[in-house]
Amino acid sequence: MKQVRLLVGTRKGGFVLTSDGAxxxxxxxxxxxxxxxxxxxxxxxxxxxRIWASQSSxxxxxxxxxxxxxxxxxxxxxxxxxxxxxxxxxxxxxxxxHPWEFKxxxxxxxxxxxxxxxxxxxxxxxxxxxxxxxxxxTELPGLRNHGTGKDWQPGAGGMCLHSxxxxxxxxxxxxxxxxxAGAFRTDDGGASWKPINKGxxxxxxxxxxxxxxxxxxxxxxxxxKPKTLFMQKHWDVMRTDxxxxxxxxxxxxxxxxxxxxxxxxxxxxxxxxxxxxxxxSEHFPMDGQLKVFRSKSGGNDWEPLSRGLxxxxxxxxxxxxxxxxxxxxxxxxxxxxxxxxxxASPDGGDNWNAIVRDLPAVLSVEVQTLP
Amino acid sequence: xxxxLHLVRLAGVSGxxxxxxxxxxxxxxxxxxxxxxxxxxxxxxxxxxxxxxxxRAWLRxxxxxxxxxxxxxxxxxxxxxxxxKEPLIVLGAIAGG
Numbered sequence: 001m002k003q004v005r006l007l008v009g010t011r012k013g014g015f016v017l018t019s020d021g022a023x024x025x026x027x028x029x030x031x032x033x034x035x036x037x038x039x040x041x042x043x044x045x046x047x048x049x050r051i052w053a054s055q056s057s058x059x060x061x062x063x064x065x066x067x068x069x070x071x072x073x074x075x076x077x078x079x080x081x082x083x084x085x086x087x088x089x090x091x092x093x094x095x096x097x098h099p100w101e102f103k104x105x106x107x108x109x110x111x112x113x114x115x116x117x118x119x120x121x122x123x124x125x126x127x128x129x130x131x132x133x134x135x136x137x138t139e140l141p142g143l144r145n146h147g148t149g150k151d152w153q154p155g156a157g158g159m160c161l162h163s164x165x166x167x168x169x170x171x172x173x174x175x176x177x178x179x180x181a182g183a184f185r186t187d188d189g190g191a192s193w194k195p196i197n198k199g200x201x202x203x204x205x206x207x208x209x210x211x212x213x214x215x216x217x218x219x220x221x222x223x224x225k226p227k228t229l230f231m232q233k234h235w236d237v238m239r240t241d242x243x244x245x246x247x248x249x250x251x252x253x254x255x256x257x258x259x260x261x262x263x264x265x266x267x268x269x270x271x272x273x274x275x276x277x278x279x280x281s282e283h284f285p286m287d288g289q290l291k292v293f294r295s296k297s298g299g300n301d302w303e304p305l306s307r308g309l310x311x312x313x314x315x316x317x318x319x320x321x322x323x324x325x326x327x328x329x330x331x332x333x334x335x336x337x338x339x340x341x342x343x344a345s346p347d348g349g350d351n352w353n354a355i356v357r358d359l360p361a362v363l364s365v366e367v368q369t370l371p
Numbered sequence: 372x373x374x375x376l377h378l379v380r381l382a383g384v385s386g387x388x389x390x391x392x393x394x395x396x397x398x399x400x401x402x403x404x405x406x407x408x409x410x411x412x413x414x415x416x417x418x419x420x421x422x423x424x425x426x427r428a429w430l431r432x433x434x435x436x437x438x439x440x441x442x443x444x445x446x447x448x449x450x451x452x453x454x455x456k457e458p459l460i461v462l463g464a465i466a467g468g
Contacts, residue, residue, distance in 0.1 A: 035377060059429045059463045060377060060417040076381065076413035080421050102422070 003370040004326050005070065006344075007051060008336055009038035012360035014053050016071040019355075023332055023346040026355040032074060033065065037104075040321055040364045044110040044118075048368050052077075052118060052134070056104035064105060064120075066134050077134030081105070081122055084141040090124065091153040100124050100144070107321060109164035112171055119190075121161030125152060125178040127190060140190035143176070148195060148212045155180035155215050162320055163219045167226040175229060175244060180215035183231065185244050196244030200233065217260045218320045222269035230272050230299070232262035232320075237274055239299050250299025255286060261323035265348060266331040270298040273325075273333060273349060275318045284315040292335070294349045308352035309343060316341070321364035328369060336362025372403060372459040378418070382411040388458060398453045400432060401444035418461055419444075433460040 006017040006026075013031025032038075036055040044050040053065040053074065066077045081102050092098035103123040111117035116133040126144050128137040143149070143161075152159060163177035172189040175196070182197040200214045215234035222228065231238040231247065237257050238247040251257035256276045265271035272295045278286050285291065290309040293302040316339035326332040333345045340359040345352045373387050382389070391410060395402040401424075408415040415421075418430060424444065426432065432439040435449055435457050451457040 034380075057377065059375070059427065060381075061420070061427060063381065063413070063417065079416050082422055 002328060004328065004332060005043070005048075005368040005370060006334060006342065006355075007041035007043065007053075007071070007364075007366045007368070008342055008356075008359065008362060009041050009053070009321075009364040010336075010340070010360040010362050011037055014038040014041050014055070015356070015359060017342065017355060021328060023326075023328070023344060026344075028356050029071070031360075032071070033063075036063070038363065039104060039106050040108050040366075042108045042110060042366045043368045044115045045112050046110070047115040048370055050110070050115055052108045052110065054105035054108055054120075062102070062104045064108075064134060078130070078136050081120070081128055081137050082139070083126060083144070084139040088144075088150065090150055090159065093154065095153075097150075100126075102126075103158065106160040106162045107164055109166060112166055112168055119164050119166075119174070121164050121176060123158045123160035124154075125159045125161040125181060127161055127164070127176060129190065140186075142186070142191050143184060143193045146184075146193045146195075148181070151212060152178065152181040153213070163216070165219055165221045165229065167221075168223045169226050173226075173243070175219055175221070177216040177219050177231075179217065180213065180234070182212045182214040183216050183219060183244060196240075197247070198245065199240075199247030199249075200236070200238065202234065218262050220263050220272075222264040225269040228269065228298075230262050230264060232259050232274055234258065234280060237262065237299060250295070252295070252300030252302055254293055254302050259318070260320040261318050261335060263323045263325055263333070265333075266325045266327045268296070268331075271296045271348070272299060273323065274302075275323065275335060277317060283317040288313045288315060290314045290316065290337075292333070292345075292349055292352075305345075305349045305352070307350065308345075308354075314339075319363055321366075322362050324365050324367045326367045326369045332367070334365050334367055336365040338362065372407065372461065374461055375463045377463075378414055378461070381413055381417065383413075384411075390455065393453075397447045399445050399447055400439065400442065400459065403448065403452075403459055404444075429464045431462045431464055433462060 002021045008015040013034040015030035019026045033055045039054045041053045049070040051067045064077045065074045087100035089097035107121035109119040120128040127140045165175040167173035177183045184193045201208045217232045237251045239250045289311045292305040316337035323335040331348045336342045338361040341357040391406040393406045
């Protein structure tokens with residue numbers, strides 16, 4: 001029988017949750033790296049027992065951990081993230097130039113074809129790559145240097161590169177998103193990049209349809225349809241069918257199109273999940289009712305899913321990397337909250353249950369489907 | 372030298388104190404930290420910023436009951452620290468939640 005392994009990053013440590021194919025009973029292990037913020041944990045698709053964890057601390061900076069036995073033991077990997085050349089400046093909140101300063105790794109994206117190759121999205125926004133299993137990291141400087149980098153400005157959560165999506169049909173094509181700069185694409189493995197924000201509109205920008213400056217919260221792709229991506233933006237849920245060249249709004253009948261997470265069903269590339277929250281200044285579900293919304297038509301027509309989720313006095317948030325889907329025959333969907341709950345649906349979103357409910361605030365949730 | 376709990380765990384040592392052999396003269400804050408990084412590579416970057424090699428802002432250094440946080444990395448340590456009678460203490464500032 002297949003197994004699933006959930007990798008949960010929280011404000012105060014990392015946790016590994018395992019279950020069999022039924023996904024009813026869960027074993028919770030952790031906290032690993034207790035007291036550290038674990039922004040992201042992710043396993044290699046090539047070698048699922050190789051798992052990465054990004055731990056950071058206001059006191060001690062960034063440490064990157066690697067496990068080669070499925071999370072049972074860990075060892076520190078290289079943690080030297082230095083920008084290439086003269087780092088230069090970007091805009092600060094007040095519009096003045098501010099030096100580029102490395103703070104932490106927000107997102108780890110292992111290569112689809114090589115266990116020793118991993119990409120890291122960092123704050124201040126840049127993309128790094130290792131090809132030696134994490135011993136050394138080098139920046140892909142074409143992203144910051146493509147022309148608009150000096151105009152990027154941090155959002156409320158910092159200027160982080162938080163989303164990395166690799167085209168499974170062509171690993172040289174990758175999509176990334178930066179808060180609050182927007183989405184970018186490379187077609188040459190990270191040497192050169194272009195902004196892909198046409199169709200996005202952000203009222204807070206002097207020019208709402210500007211080339212960069214949009215606050216993209218997350219992007220997602222189904223592996224069988226790599227030209228189609230879905231985006232949860234600061235406001236608006238968006239879709240592209242031409243690899244990001246053009247985006248259209250698919251918020252449709254959502255009660256609010258503000259949110260952080262978005263993900264695609266494992267077997268149905270037109271089935272999409274979001275968790276709307278009330279507004280950009282009220283980061284909690286409407287009316288205290290936690291609901292996942294699912295579209296089976298690639299957007300616009302959304303249905304609320306609430307069976308098993310708290311429907312009163314619930315004021316948690318679901319952060320940008322805190323939703324994922326497994327690859328079991330019946331797709332499992334998972335998300336974690338700032339209230340420390342991790343919810344699972346073993347049936348594509350129809351029914352939910354809390355598999356653990358008193359963790360520190362959840363920052364990220366990833367799942368591995370194991371033989 | 373004496374390390375805070377998180378770095379003790381990261382280095383996988385027991386207790387808060389580590390004894391270091393410093394093959395440099397004079398013995399300074401920087402040469403002690405160099406010796407620490409060499410003995411425990413997983414700690415590299417956690418006390419000093421990778422790029423600037425400066426003390427991380429939320430950490431403090433104490434020596435012989437004095438705050439040495441602003442003495443600079445090239446400050447020569449007292450004999451009591453050099454001969455191992457007193458530790459160079461790295462302490463996390465009281466902050467956070």
